[in-house]
Amino acid sequence: xxxxxxxxxxxxxxxxxxxxxxxxxxxxxxxxxxxxxxxxxxxxxxxxxxxxxxxxxxxxxxxxxxxxxxxxxxxxxxxxxxxxxxxxxxxxxxxxxxxxxxxxxxxxxxxxxxxxxxxxxxxxxxxxxxxxxxxxxxxxxxxxxxxxxxxxxxxxxxxxxxxxxxxxxxxxxxxxxxxxxxxxxxxxxxxxxxxxxxxxxxxxxxxxxxxxxxxxxxxxxxxxxxxxxxxxxxxxxxxxxxxxxxxxxxxxxxxxxxxxxxxxxxxxxxxxxxxxxxxxxxxxxxxxxxxxxxxxxxxxxxxxxxxxxxxxxxxxxxxxxxxxxxxxxxxxxxxxxxxxxxxx
Amino acid sequence: xxxxxxxxxxxxxxxxxxxxxxxxxxxxxxxxxxxxxxxxxxxxxxxxxxxxxxxxxxxxxxxxxxxxxxxxxxxxxxxxxxxxxxxxxxxxxxxxxxxxxxxxxxxxxxxxxxxxxxxxxxxxxxxxxxxxxxxxxxxxxxxxxxxxxxxxxxxxxxxxxxxxxxxxxxxxxxxxxxxxxxxxxxxxxxxxxxxxxxxxxxxxxxxxxxxxxxxxxxxxxxxxxxxxxxxxxxxxxxxxxxxxxxxxxxxxxxxxxxxxxxxxxxxxxxxxxxxxxxxxxxxxxxxxxxxxxxxxxxxxxxx
Numbered sequence: 001x002x003x004x005x006x007x008x009x010x011x012x013x014x015x016x017x018x019x020x021x022x023x024x025x026x027x028x029x030x031x032x033x034x035x036x037x038x039x040x041x042x043x044x045x046x047x048x049x050x051x052x053x054x055x056x057x058x059x060x061x062x063x064x065x066x067x068x069x070x071x072x073x074x075x076x077x078x079x080x081x082x083x084x085x086x087x088x089x090x091x092x093x094x095x096x097x098x099x100x101x102x103x104x105x106x107x108x109x110x111x112x113x114x115x116x117x118x119x120x121x122x123x124x125x126x127x128x129x130x131x132x133x134x135x136x137x138x139x140x141x142x143x144x145x146x147x148x149x150x151x152x153x154x155x156x157x158x159x160x161x162x163x164x165x166x167x168x169x170x171x172x173x174x175x176x177x178x179x180x181x182x183x184x185x186x187x188x189x190x191x192x193x194x195x196x197x198x199x200x201x202x203x204x205x206x207x208x209x210x211x212x213x214x215x216x217x218x219x220x221x222x223x224x225x226x227x228x229x230x231x232x233x234x235x236x237x238x239x240x241x242x243x244x245x246x247x248x249x250x251x252x253x254x255x256x257x258x259x260x261x262x263x264x265x266x267x268x269x270x271x272x273x274x275x276x277x278x279x280x281x282x283x284x285x286x287x288x289x290x291x292x293x294x295x296x297x298x299x300x301x302x303x304x305x306x307x308x309x310x311x312x313x314x315x316x317x318x319x320x321x322x323x324x325x326x327x328x329x330x331x332x333x334x335x336x337x338x339x340x341x342x343x344x
Numbered sequence: 345x346x347x348x349x350x351x352x353x354x355x356x357x358x359x360x361x362x363x364x365x366x367x368x369x370x371x372x373x374x375x376x377x378x379x380x381x382x383x384x385x386x387x388x389x390x391x392x393x394x395x396x397x398x399x400x401x402x403x404x405x406x407x408x409x410x411x412x413x414x415x416x417x418x419x420x421x422x423x424x425x426x427x428x429x430x431x432x433x434x435x436x437x438x439x440x441x442x443x444x445x446x447x448x449x450x451x452x453x454x455x456x457x458x459x460x461x462x463x464x465x466x467x468x469x470x471x472x473x474x475x476x477x478x479x480x481x482x483x484x485x486x487x488x489x490x491x492x493x494x495x496x497x498x499x500x501x502x503x504x505x506x507x508x509x510x511x512x513x514x515x516x517x518x519x520x521x522x523x524x525x526x527x528x529x530x531x532x533x534x535x536x537x538x539x540x541x542x543x544x545x546x547x548x549x550x551x552x553x554x555x556x557x558x559x560x561x562x563x564x565x566x567x568x569x570x571x572x573x574x575x576x577x578x579x580x581x582x583x584x585x586x587x588x589x590x591x592x593x594x595x596x597x598x599x600x601x602x603x604x605x606x607x608x609x610x611x612x613x614x615x616x617x618x619x620x621x622x623x624x625x626x627x628x629x630x631x632x633x634x635x636x637x638x639x640x641x642x643x644x645x646x647x
Contacts, residue, residue: 016387016390017383017387020382020383020384020386020387020390021379021380021383023382023383023386024378024379024380024381024382024383024386025379025383027371027382046386046390050390050394054394054398155631158628158631159476159478159479159627159628160627160628160629160630160631161627162624162625162627211594212592212594213569213570213594213622235591235592236591236592239569239592275591275592276565276566276569276590276591276592276593277592278543278566284409286406286409286410287406287409288406289406303566304564304565304566304590304592306543306566314409314410314412314413315409315413316406316407316408316409316410316413317405317406317407318407318408318413320413321413327630327631328630328631328632331627331629331630331631332630334624334625334627335541335544335624335627335630336543336544336624337624338544338621338622338623338624339508339620339621339623339624339625340625341507341621342507
């Protein structure tokens with residue numbers, strides 16, 4: 001029963017109700033200091049249990065903590081295990097890579113989706129997509145809330161997507177530290193982890209393509225910004241990127257001022273030669289900031305940069321929008337990546 | 345009342361404060377079931393307070409602009425719209441509904457008579473093309489010269505068996521032809537006649553057409569992100585990759601000095617295999633974007 005489970009949420013709600021009942025039942029008991037202490041303790045219990053119940057329900061939405069040990073800071077990179085569902089019957093499967101980042105100094109676990117063809121065609125190397133989560137969040141959000149494995153099975157089976165390995169790397173070593181996939185000055189080197197260490201580990205541990213034609217990015221919310229920003233910054237590594245409700249700038253302080261320059265995608269498109277990468281920008285029209293930023297990037301894009309935009313009427317900044325958008329985004333991405341190739 | 349509007353937020357906040365006041369004022373009221381009444385009052389106050397906080401956050405961040413956005417995502421069917429049929433699709437299907445080998449034919453593109461070619465282009469369509477009428481295929485464009493002619497169709501057929509389905513077109517451009525044939529006329533003509541992708545093609549050029557190939561990929565790097573240069577000379581000639589190609593261009597030189605030189609006659613097939621590996625799998629069109637469920641309640645998205 002993890003902190004993102006329905007059982008935990010229902011239990012916390014029950015405890016909050018019980019705390020309120022306890023408060024009213026014990027309010028008139030005892031006398032003097034003891035009565036005051038009981039009243040204070042039960043009132044505090046009410047506040048804590050109500051807050052905890054609300055927190056667990058919110059955590060269920062964003063999947064920031066998927067284990068109690070992660071919540072307590074003992075295993076901050078726990079992302080899979082019981083919380084990660086297996087892919088559908090006859091479809092792909094999930095494995096977990098341990099990425100000991102020699103370049104970034106970060107050691108984190110990375111869930112990976114292997115398509116069914118991965119086990120059938122053992123002489124092939126497959127294209128790869130790095131799927132980046134939002135903030136707050138964790139890779140488990142892709143697997144649980146967005147049911148990525150089921151959607152990938154469905155799209156591959158339908159012939160709209162090539163068999164593809166999809167990696168779900170965490171973009172921060174601490175769930176509450178927002179890196180926006182950048183190298184924070186004096187902090188985690190998330191960009192290096194995602195663009196150097198994760199590819200190196202995947203190429204060493206899995207049968208995946210090693211060239212840029214075989215690598216793409218996708219992300220939602222903060223992960224959407226990550227996808228476009230990393231593709232623009234590393235066109236030698238990635239051929240295409242899809243952003244679901246991503247922004248054009250990180251919205252955090254990186255420490256070197258680059259949030260206003262090299263890590264601001266609008267600034268990059270205004271001041272630097274555009275790279276030959278393909279971007280897919282999707283959002284709900286009612287998600288004003290994401291929609292505005294996507295339109296700004298579309299207007300600033302010049303060849304050889306290619307930008308495709310798709311908008312959902314209405315829609316907010318929510319999982320329902322991203323689940324609606326993930327199928328076409330994965331399909332589009334696959335159309336820009338090289339095919340599985342036979343190992344030579 | 346909009347989910348992100350100020351009226352709803354104020355109303356819930358006022359209710360939360362009111363619930364707290366009423367709870368405090370009635371706390372000592374005696375009567376049967378006092379414990380349950382108190383508990384209910386406390387819970388109601390807590391829920392309203394948390395709801396007010398949630399609405400404030402939602403108003404600031406715009407997570408759920410409408411009531412409908414609170415519902416789970418819809419799960420509509422993903423029926424792929426068929427790709428627009430190519431002008432030659434019906435003819436190809438009539439030739440052989442279930443061909444077992446790629447089909448090669450001389451291609452007469454629209455207004456192709458104006459193209460600067462020395463011979464009619466040859467197109468090789470993969471065997472599965474008629475069987476997948478909703479798929480779009482990537483293309484390998486070959487700048488063919490006098491050395492490729494005799495074995496070009498055979499080489500293209502071989503590559504599909506080895507590497508996978510792809511459309512191959514052999515052009516036979518006159519010396520001095522400009523890049524626009526390959527960046528504009530050829531894509532437009534193929535898109536009209538066949539179901540082809542609009543990007544991620546590959547280009548193969550012989551050594552003596554390296555300059556033209558460079559101009560083509562510089563003008564259309566998204567169309568031709570992969571370039572193979574074929575040197576037919578039996579001995580190494582020092583054919584070099586042009587230095588001013590786009591940084592994202594993937595380039596291979598296939599010749600006597602490369603890792604798998606093979607016989608000169610085999611190098612076209614080697615180049616075709618390499619180029620095919622750079623292209624995407626032929627795919628159906630992307631799934632349609634299925635919008636979230638119909639917005640129940642307020643049609644408004646702002647406050």
